[in-house]
Amino acid sequence: MTALLDVESLLVNICADLxxxxxLNHIDSPCVIxxxxxGVWLADHIxxxxxxxxxxxxxxxxxxxxxxxxxxxxxTVKPSxxxxxxxxxxIVLIDDVVMSGRTIRAAMNELFDYGRPASITLVSLIDLxxxxxxxxxxxVGQKMTxxxxxxxxxxxxxxxxxxxxxx
Amino acid sequence: MxxxxxxxxxxxxxxxxxxxxxxxxxxxxATLTEILDTADSFIEVGKRxxxxxxxxxxxxVVNLFFEASTRTRSTFELAAKRLSADVxxxxxxxxxxxxxxxxxxxxxxxxxxxxxxxxxxxSQSGAPHFIAESVTPNVSIINxxxxxxxxxxxxxxxxxxxxxxxxxxxxxxxxxxxDILHSRVARSQIRAxxxxxxxxxxxxxxxxxxxxxxxxxxxTVYSTMKQGLDGVxxxxxxxxxxxxxxxxxxxxxxxFYELYGLTTxxxxxxxxxxxxxxxxxxxxxxxxxxxxxxxxQSVILNQVTNGIAVRMAVMSMAMSGQTAAISAAxxx
Numbered sequence: 001m002t003a004l005l006d007v008e009s010l011l012v013n014i015c016a017d018l019x020x021x022x023x024l025n026h027i028d029s030p031c032v033i034x035x036x037x038x039g040v041w042l043a044d045h046i047x048x049x050x051x052x053x054x055x056x057x058x059x060x061x062x063x064x065x066x067x068x069x070x071x072x073x074x075x076t077v078k079p080s081x082x083x084x085x086x087x088x089x090x091i092v093l094i095d096d097v098v099m100s101g102r103t104i105r106a107a108m109n110e111l112f113d114y115g116r117p118a119s120i121t122l123v124s125l126i127d128l129x130x131x132x133x134x135x136x137x138x139x140v141g142q143k144m145t146x147x148x149x150x151x152x153x154x155x156x157x158x159x160x161x162x163x164x165x166x167x
Numbered sequence: 168m169x170x171x172x173x174x175x176x177x178x179x180x181x182x183x184x185x186x187x188x189x190x191x192x193x194x195x196x197a198t199l200t201e202i203l204d205t206a207d208s209f210i211e212v213g214k215r216x217x218x219x220x221x222x223x224x225x226x227x228v229v230n231l232f233f234e235a236s237t238r239t240r241s242t243f244e245l246a247a248k249r250l251s252a253d254v255x256x257x258x259x260x261x262x263x264x265x266x267x268x269x270x271x272x273x274x275x276x277x278x279x280x281x282x283x284x285x286x287x288x289x290s291q292s293g294a295p296h297f298i299a300e301s302v303t304p305n306v307s308i309i310n311x312x313x314x315x316x317x318x319x320x321x322x323x324x325x326x327x328x329x330x331x332x333x334x335x336x337x338x339x340x341x342x343x344x345x346d347i348l349h350s351r352v353a354r355s356q357i358r359a360x361x362x363x364x365x366x367x368x369x370x371x372x373x374x375x376x377x378x379x380x381x382x383x384x385x386x387t388v389y390s391t392m393k394q395g396l397d398g399v400x401x402x403x404x405x406x407x408x409x410x411x412x413x414x415x416x417x418x419x420x421x422x423f424y425e426l427y428g429l430t431t432x433x434x435x436x437x438x439x440x441x442x443x444x445x446x447x448x449x450x451x452x453x454x455x456x457x458x459x460x461x462x463x464q465s466v467i468l469n470q471v472t473n474g475i476a477v478r479m480a481v482m483s484m485a486m487s488g489q490t491a492a493i494s495a496a497x498x499x
Contacts, residue, residue: 060208063212063221069487069490070490072184072487072491077205077208078208079210079211079212
């Protein structure tokens with residue numbers, strides 16, 4: 001087990017890139033939403049670094065997973081919490097790792113059940129190889145390639161650490 | 168039909184996950200808590216402008232009601248639709264079987280329509296169990312009330328309501344009042360309350376409305392409201408099931424109300440923050456005074472709302488358990 005990357009410095013870069021992205025696209029009032037669990041920890045940090053006053057939202061995509069009939073419901077599912085209207089809003093959607101793209105698809109399906117956002121900007125701490133759907137993050141902390149026998153996990157929430165472990 | 172005591176082998180798959188939902192007998196605290204936690208999550212779905220999630224998209228749920236019901240059938244229908252399932256409502260007492268078709272023929276026809284789940288209500292105890300043994304592995308059975316045996320989803324929505332208002336089950340004293348004899352709800356409630364760890368379950372009823380084996384289920388019998396309600400946290404009133412009564416079990420409704428009806432005065436025996444529940448439909452002035460049913464301690468309408476969330480939880484868990492069971496069988 002190895003602590004691999006300095007999450008804090010990745011977050012500094014992400015916030016700089018995200019601020020630039022929002023300015024370029026004339027988005028001055030974004031609403032931040034993290035995908036449970038790691039995405040919510042990151043959303044908390046990014047939300048503070050951007051100095052946004054509106055609280056951030058938490059999305060649990062358990063009810064929208066496309067593999068529900070294979071793996072069943074996550075018994076620790078908690079309701080999503082979006083303390084704002086999403087209709088017509090510019091959303092910054094945050095996850096810790098993007099790999100197949102299926103979690104992001106599920107998250108977007110769920111978001112559209114709350115309303116039609118004006119835009120969604122996807123932020124990911126880590127972008128792994130293994131994409132199965134044509135979904136790409138707009139802002140990435142670090143692109144990585146793992147061996148078949150490796151997996152990566154964000155640990156938190158007090159101190160965020162990325163760990164690569166052998167399966 | 169016989170009543171099953173411990174049908175774990177039938178309602179749990181090889182991984183111990185729910186596959187049918189027939190009774191609370193044999194289900195452990197972890198499983199009941201998982202149902203409550205999952206239902207909690209579905210409550211949020213009911214508050215959205217779009218109240219559907221896609222978990223049962225493409226699945227067909229048949230509400231197979233051999234006994235009349237409006238409220239339970241409606242909440243099962245809404246639950247299935249909120250899970251994006253296709254729903255077929257069949258009132259069997261007025262359709263196929265009245266034309267001479269046997270139960271087996273009816274079930275085989277419904278299976279041939281590629282149904283994935285039957286929600287079964289039947290006046291005979293054990294009927295859903297019997298059906299679960301007969302159907303192919305591609306169908307899950309949910310018990311929506313069978314005879315005097317069980318009404319597990321009603322009990323679980325009651326448990327969800329209690330947990331919402333009391334936080335946990337530890338240390339709670341719960342009184343169940345009225346027609347215990349004819350109540351499948353009471354049996355399931357007693358089972359659930361004991362499994363979830365309340366400190367005491369009391370039943371309050373005249374002897375004529377008590378089953379002989381009630382104490383073996385884990386309940387203490389009280390014959391007066393004053394003693395039975397003393398210091399309880401939860402009061403569950405039951406409907407007087409006059410349609411099931413054979414012979415003179417009660418001198419009169421008026422006398423029953425005098426002795427066992429929940430009035431504002433009698434409610435004072437319970438703790439000041441006690442909640443009042445009723446599975447409905449309410450007989451006002453027979454089991455409960457209107458001022459109590461509509462009063463600040465009543466959580467009766469919360470029970471109705473929770474009914475949809477609990478049924479969504481049970482249906483989605485059983486469907487996922489069914490698919491896992493089929494996958495496991497295919498890979499053997």
